[in-house]
Amino acid sequence: MRRVVITGQGTVNPLGRNVPETLAALQAGRCGIGPLEFRDAERLSVRIGAQVRDFAPEAHFTRRQLALCDRFTCFALLAAREAVAQSGIVFGEELALQTGVVLGAAGGGVATWDESSRAVYEAGKNRVNPFVVPRLMNNAAVAHVSMEMGLRGPSFSVATACASSNHAMGQAFQMVRGGMSPVMLTGGAESMLCFGGVKAWEGLRVMSSDGCRPFCATRNGMVLGEGAAVFVFEDLEHARARGATILAEVAGFSMTSDAADIVQPSQEGAARAMAGALADAGLAPDQVGYVNAHGTGTAANDRTECAALARVFGPHARRLMVSSGKSMHGHLIGAAGAVELLACIMALREGVIAPTVGFRRFDPDCPLDVVPNEARRADVRAVLSNAFAFGGMNAVLALRKFV
Template sequence: MRRVAITGAGTINALGHDVPSTLAAMREGVCGIGSLDIRDVERLSIRIGAQVRDHDESTRFGRQQAALYDRFTQFALIAAEEAVATSGLCFEGELGLQAGVILGNSGGGLGTIDDSYRAVYEEGRSRVHPFVVPRLMGNAASSAVSMAHGLRGPTFTVASACASSNHAMGLAFQMVRSGMADVMLAGGSEAMLCFGGLKAWEGLRVMSPDACRPFSATRSGMVQGEGAAVFVFEDWDRAAARGAEILAEVAGFGMTADARDIVLPSVEGAERAMRLALADAGLDADQVGYVNAHGTGTAANDRTECEAIAGAFGNHAGRLMVSSTKAMHGHVIGGTGAIELLACLSALRDGVVPPTIGYEAPDPDCPLDVVPNAARQARISACLSNAFAFGGLNAVLALRAA
């Protein structure tokens, strides 16, 4: 079993259009949530979101590319380009055959679907654009990244709602560790901030009209975001031999299913996923200094997750730092775990634990150190990143400092 290094990272999200700007915003506790600028926003009850601002597709993509790529694919390509550039890898020749892409995504090209429904049902058109299927399909981003970088190894998309990115990264980690691939690009992308996407989420009655306040007694629900993050997972020995800068080590992965309820989370399932990740990484509970929580800002998630963390870490839970960065970049659904992995890199590499902003009042059912409102300097040698999805699907990554 090989060790797995992270040698590249890239992102675009509501906090920044690259990794340095995103990490700087996380350290400062910047809130990327604001008023939505989308078509028919006045018909929505929820009018806030963590939107990617100042994204001009015409400056990043040619006309033919823009016609072929939905917004979620564009985000993935931008993040992957940065990740590959920072890794210093070139995939020409043999390496391209030993490298692939696994991305998480939940909604596919939802903007394309929304526009096409409008064209057919609202405007009465008899045809849609010939590229509608290639734009909306869930694997569009993974395929586009593969083609952009000549990656001809295992390539596909994972769809498990809010756990999609962690499942994708966990599978990529296992492929590199087992020797199935030498290098994998892994992460996730999502672009659900369109009228149809938000109207569907409104129906669940879990959305906040004003802010995301994870673990705070004053919480009022989740806030949706958009964006992507992509990482380069590489065989450790290969990375060391070429003198690559190693950002962190992917050490373990755990995944479980609650097999109980389609929307209500389970303490047992979440706790078991964390225990499995620790065991897979060979980590004792007291070696972990930070947990990046799923932390959606809903009462059901926050209280369940805190109880699960307490169960998984026992007496050490009171000494853990636990934060949710969703109050800054929003809940990016299928892409959220990937963006949150950047918070883990901040803790492991820079010694800065991003905060849970928007925290106003303690919740007695969430008695953990949630790093309220201000980032904290700390020396972290290992951390977990949690993702828990509708459908009762749980995926947890364990990372070590390089």
């Protein structure tokens, strides 16, 4: 089996327009959550979210792209451009035939759906934008990235709700590891921050009206975010041959299903996914220094995730750093694992652990070092990134420092 390394990263998210801005915000513990600004927001009961503010797609895309791209696709394209530019990779004819794009997205073009429904139901129109279907389809972001970069290998989108991008990156990892492709672009993109999108989440009654405080005794729910992150996953030998900068090694991946409840998390399923990722990576629990938690800030997730961590890591759980960036960039749903991988790479490469901000009071149900409120310097050699989706689908990636 081939070793797989990450040689490029790119993002647009509520904390930054690119990777350097995002890492600076994570290190400063800056929170990107604020009042939601879009049409009809005053009719929401939950009026906060982590938006990508002042986003001007006209500055980045052709007229044709603008007509065909939903917001989630725009985010994916910008993230992919940054990742490819940073990796320095050039897709020659042969490499382009082998390279594919696998991105996670839970909702696809949610705002496009919302606008189209408004037109026919609210405005009573009998005509909608001709590109509703190509804009809203779940694989639209993948398609536009493959078209813009000319990548003609295996490409598809992955939809497993909040675990979409971890499943996507796990798939890309296995494709490179197994020799199917020497290079894959992978990650996730999501944008549900429109009236219908947030209304749908409100209905579940798991949203906080005042902030996302994972693992804190005062936590009262999740906060939505939006954005994308894309990475270049590359066969180590291929990366070495072209003298690429290696950001980290993708060491292992595991996925499990709870087969239990459509929304409630399961300690057993989460623990099995983490243990599986460790085994796949050949890591002992005490070699892991940091876990980027799923950490949504709901009562159920955080309690269950902490119990699962205790089960997998045993006594080492108390020494482990566990934080949730959702406290800063919100829950990016299908793009969550992708944006959170940036914090994992930062931990390995720069030795800085992103904090869990907004933390006020210790919860005995979450007896872990959650790196409260301030980033911390630490030398970590291996990390896990958790994603546990509605539907009981769990996906955990293991990364190792590349030395």
